[in-house]
Amino acid sequence: MNENNKLASSIGKMPTMADVARVAGVSPMTVSRALRKHQFVSTKTMERIEHAVDQLGYVLDKSAGALSSRRTGFVAALVPSLNNSNFADTVRGITSGLTQSGRQVLLGYTDYSIENEEQLIEGMLRWRPEGIIVTGGRHTARARKLLQNAGIPVIETWDLPPNPIQNVVGFSNAEACRALVYRLYERGYRKIAFLGGTTTRDTRGADRRLGYQRAVDELGLPPGRVISFGSPPISMQQGGEAIVLLLRQWPDVDAVVCVSDLSAFGAIAECQRRGLDVPDRIAIAGFGDFEVARCSHPRITTVAVDAEAIGQLAAGQLIRALDSKDLNTPETLVVPFTVLERESTRKA
Amino acid sequence: MNENNKLASSIGKMPTMADVARVAGVSPMTVSRALRKHQFVSTKTMERIEHAVDQLGYVLDKSAGALSSRRTGFVAALVPSLNNSNFADTVRGITSGLTQSGRQVLLGYTDYSIENEEQLIEGMLRWRPEGIIVTGGRHTARARKLLQNAGIPVIETWDLPPNPIQNVVGFSNAEACRALVYRLYERGYRKIAFLGGTTTRDTRGADRRLGYQRAVDELGLPPGRVISFGSPPISMQQGGEAIVLLLRQWPDVDAVVCVSDLSAFGAIAECQRRGLDVPDRIAIAGFGDFEVARCSHPRITTVAVDAEAIGQLAAGQLIRALDSKDLNTPETLVVPFTVLERESTRKA
DNA sequence: TGCAAATATGGTATCGATAAACTGTCTGCA
DNA sequence: TGCAGACAGTTTATCGATACCATATTTGCA
Incomplete structure (x- = not known):
C-alpha cells in the first residue's frame, strides 16, 4: 500500500473535474451538475459520469467550488472546552444538525478566554463561514465588531446576553x-x-x-x-x-x-x-x-439543561437564517432548565 | 448593531485584496506578501497596508488562497466520539499542535462506526486536507483505498494496527x-x-x-x-x-x-x-x-494512557511528514501505558 | 401537426488569492 | 567606478470549480 502512496504522490496530479468530463465525454459543467445531484442531468449521462469518477478515483474539490460559488459550506462553532463539559454535547447537536444540511463545522476552543475567542473568530472568518455559533454573551469589543461586520448569521448560546448581537439560544x-x-x-x-x-x-x-x-x-x-x-x-x-x-x-x-x-x-x-x-x-x-x-x-x-438541544436549536436557527437570507429579525430562543x-x- | 449588519449585507460586497491594494497604493501581490508576513516588504508599505486593512475591515479569504496556493491548511481528524471519552483530550492535543503551525483542524465523529468513518473520510477529502488523523486501525476497504490514494500523510492512532496504512501513534x-x-x-x-x-x-x-x-x-x-x-x-x-x-x-x-x-x-x-x-x-x-x-x-x-500526548504526537508526526514531503518512511510511535x-x- | 415549455448540455467569465518570473533600486566592496 | 547580489515591488497566468446565459433536444398538449 506504500507503493500506492508513492504512486499517488509521484504522479502528483489529482484528477480534476475536466478530466472526468473528458473521460465521460461531456462538458465539465455537466459533471459539476451531476455531482451536485442537480436535476437536469439525464440518467445515461449520470451513469457515464459516475463511471468515470470511479475509474479516475476523482474526489470533488470543495475548496475550489467554494470560491466560485462563494458558498463555503462552513459554519464556525466556538466553545470554551470539550473536555468533561456539556459543550461536547452541544457540539454534537450542532454538528449533527449541520452536517445533515451538507455543511462542515469548523470547531474552535476558547479555553474560557474571550481573548482567545477574539483570535479564533478572526481566524475562522478568514474561511468565510456562512454562519457562526459562539458560547456566551461576553466578547471583546473587537470580537463584537468582527461578528457584526461579518454579514453572516451569528448565534450566541448558553446564555441570555443583555445585549445580543443577533440570535440567541440559551437560558439564564x-x-x-x-x-x-x-x-x-x-x-x-x-x-x-x-x-x-x-x-x-x-x-x-x-x-x-x-x-x-x-x-x-x-x-x-x-x-x-x-x-x-x-x-x-x-x-x-x-x-x-x-x-x-x-x-x-x-x-x-x-x-x-x-x-x-x-x-x-x-x-x-x-x-x-x-x-x-x-x-x-x-x-x-x-x-x-x-x-x-x-x-x-x-x-x-x-x-x-439539555446541552445537545442547545446545539440542535442553534443549528436549526442558523439554517433557517441562511435559507431566509434575512438577518433582520434576530430571535432569542430560551431553553428550559429543571432543578x-x-x-x-x-x-x- | 443590527443596523451594522443590514449595512454589511446590503452593501453585500466584502472588500477584497485588490481593494486593499488600491487604498494602500500598491499591487495586490504586495498586499498578499505583507499579510503573510513575507520578508520582502518594507516597513513603510507594511504600515500603509495595515492601515488600509483596518480602514476597510478587510479579512483575508483563505478559501481563495487555498485554491491558488494549493495548500488548504486543513488537517482532518476523525474520532469515535467526544462525549465523555479520552478522545476529547486527544483532539485537544491534535488541535493545539496544529493550530500553532497555522493549520485548521476539521473534526468529525464516527460514532464508533467504520461505515460512518468511510463517509466522513470521503467528505473530508473533498476539502483537500494536507493530512488526516484517524482513530484505530480497522477501516472499511473503501476507506483504506481512499486514504491510500489521497496522497497525504495518514496517521492511525489509539491502536497498533497489524497492517498500518502509514504512520501510527498508539499502543496495544x-x-x-x-x-x-x-x-x-x-x-x-x-x-x-x-x-x-x-x-x-x-x-x-x-x-x-x-x-x-x-x-x-x-x-x-x-x-x-x-x-x-x-x-x-x-x-x-x-x-x-x-x-x-x-x-x-x-x-x-x-x-x-x-x-x-x-x-x-x-x-x-x-x-x-x-x-x-x-x-x-x-x-x-x-x-x-x-x-x-x-x-x-x-x-x-x-x-x-496519555490521551492528549497521543494527539500531540500525531500532530508532530504529521507536521514532520508535511515538512519533509516524504511519505516513504512511515513510522510507528508506541506510547506507553501504566497500570x-x-x-x-x-x-x- | 405545430409550437411553447421543460429538459439537457455546452461555452465563457469569473471567484479571490498566490506562484513564478520579471523589473527596477539600492547597497557594499574590490 | 562598476557590478554582483540583496531587496521591493509589479505583471501575468493560473488554481478547480460554478454562475450565468445560450443552445439544442425533447415533451406535452391544443
Whole structure:
C-alpha cells in the first residue's frame, strides 16, 4: 500500500473535474451538475459520469467550488472546552444538525478566554463561514465588531446576553442557580454556600454565582459564603480541594451549591473520604446534569439543561437564517432548565 | 448593531485584496506578501497596508488562497466520539499542535462506526486536507483505498494496527488490558471477570477483551466470565446495569475489569448502592484514567494512557511528514501505558 | 401537426488569492 | 567606478470549480 502512496504522490496530479468530463465525454459543467445531484442531468449521462469518477478515483474539490460559488459550506462553532463539559454535547447537536444540511463545522476552543475567542473568530472568518455559533454573551469589543461586520448569521448560546448581537439560544444561568438555591431553602437548608472558580473568565459560572447571591439575599440567609477556587473549568479534583477549605472556614454550612456537577462530585467524594456523610452531614448540589450526577452514589442534585438541544436549536436557527437570507429579525430562543432533586440533598 | 449588519449585507460586497491594494497604493501581490508576513516588504508599505486593512475591515479569504496556493491548511481528524471519552483530550492535543503551525483542524465523529468513518473520510477529502488523523486501525476497504490514494500523510492512532496504512501513534489495547489482569492476579484475585460492550464496533474495546482473555488463559483462571452489555461507548449507567447481571451470573467473582473507567465507576456506584463493598466484597478496575477514576471514592484502579500526548504526537508526526514531503518512511510511535493501582482493587 | 415549455448540455467569465518570473533600486566592496 | 547580489515591488497566468446565459433536444398538449 506504500507503493500506492508513492504512486499517488509521484504522479502528483489529482484528477480534476475536466478530466472526468473528458473521460465521460461531456462538458465539465455537466459533471459539476451531476455531482451536485442537480436535476437536469439525464440518467445515461449520470451513469457515464459516475463511471468515470470511479475509474479516475476523482474526489470533488470543495475548496475550489467554494470560491466560485462563494458558498463555503462552513459554519464556525466556538466553545470554551470539550473536555468533561456539556459543550461536547452541544457540539454534537450542532454538528449533527449541520452536517445533515451538507455543511462542515469548523470547531474552535476558547479555553474560557474571550481573548482567545477574539483570535479564533478572526481566524475562522478568514474561511468565510456562512454562519457562526459562539458560547456566551461576553466578547471583546473587537470580537463584537468582527461578528457584526461579518454579514453572516451569528448565534450566541448558553446564555441570555443583555445585549445580543443577533440570535440567541440559551437560558439564564443566574435564574437557574437561583431556583436551585430556593429549592434547597424549601427543603429546610439555611446555611448555603457556593463553590466556584476564582476568575471571571467563566462568565456562566459567574452568572450562577450571581443567582446564588441574589437568592441568598432575597431569602435573608447568611451571605458571603462563597469559595472561589482555581480557574475554570473547575475540575473534580478542585471541587474536592475547595470543599475542604469551605468547611474549614464555615463549619456550620449545611448545603453547598457547586458551579458544576464535576466539582460537586469531587466535593462529595472528598467528604466521603473524610467520613462526612452526604447528605446527612452536608448537602451538595451541582449544575449541568452530567452523567456522573445521575450515576454516582449518592446521586447528585443538579440543574438540568439539555446541552445537545442547545446545539440542535442553534443549528436549526442558523439554517433557517441562511435559507431566509434575512438577518433582520434576530430571535432569542430560551431553553428550559429543571432543578432535579436527588439523593445528595435529601435531608434525613 | 443590527443596523451594522443590514449595512454589511446590503452593501453585500466584502472588500477584497485588490481593494486593499488600491487604498494602500500598491499591487495586490504586495498586499498578499505583507499579510503573510513575507520578508520582502518594507516597513513603510507594511504600515500603509495595515492601515488600509483596518480602514476597510478587510479579512483575508483563505478559501481563495487555498485554491491558488494549493495548500488548504486543513488537517482532518476523525474520532469515535467526544462525549465523555479520552478522545476529547486527544483532539485537544491534535488541535493545539496544529493550530500553532497555522493549520485548521476539521473534526468529525464516527460514532464508533467504520461505515460512518468511510463517509466522513470521503467528505473530508473533498476539502483537500494536507493530512488526516484517524482513530484505530480497522477501516472499511473503501476507506483504506481512499486514504491510500489521497496522497497525504495518514496517521492511525489509539491502536497498533497489524497492517498500518502509514504512520501510527498508539499502543496495544490488548497488552494493556492483559497487564492489568496480571496485576490483579498478583494481588491475589483469582475469579476475574470482564465487563464490556456487546458489539465489535468498538475495536479498542474488543482488543481489551482479547487481552483479558489471553491473560485468563495464560494464568489458568476460570474463563468465560465476560459480560457484554450495550453498545459503545459504554456509559456509567450501563456499567451499573451490567455489574448486576454479572454478579447474578457469577456470584463468586472477586474482581472485575471494565472496558473503561466510566463503566467501572457506574459499576462501583451500583455496588455501593446495594451495600457491596468495593474493594472488600469485589474489586473493580477500569481503563483510561479518566478524572472520575482519580477522584471517586474509592479511587479506581485503571490503565493510564496519555490521551492528549497521543494527539500531540500525531500532530508532530504529521507536521514532520508535511515538512519533509516524504511519505516513504512511515513510522510507528508506541506510547506507553501504566497500570495504576488504586483503592478500588486494594485487597483487604 | 405545430409550437411553447421543460429538459439537457455546452461555452465563457469569473471567484479571490498566490506562484513564478520579471523589473527596477539600492547597497557594499574590490 | 562598476557590478554582483540583496531587496521591493509589479505583471501575468493560473488554481478547480460554478454562475450565468445560450443552445439544442425533447415533451406535452391544443
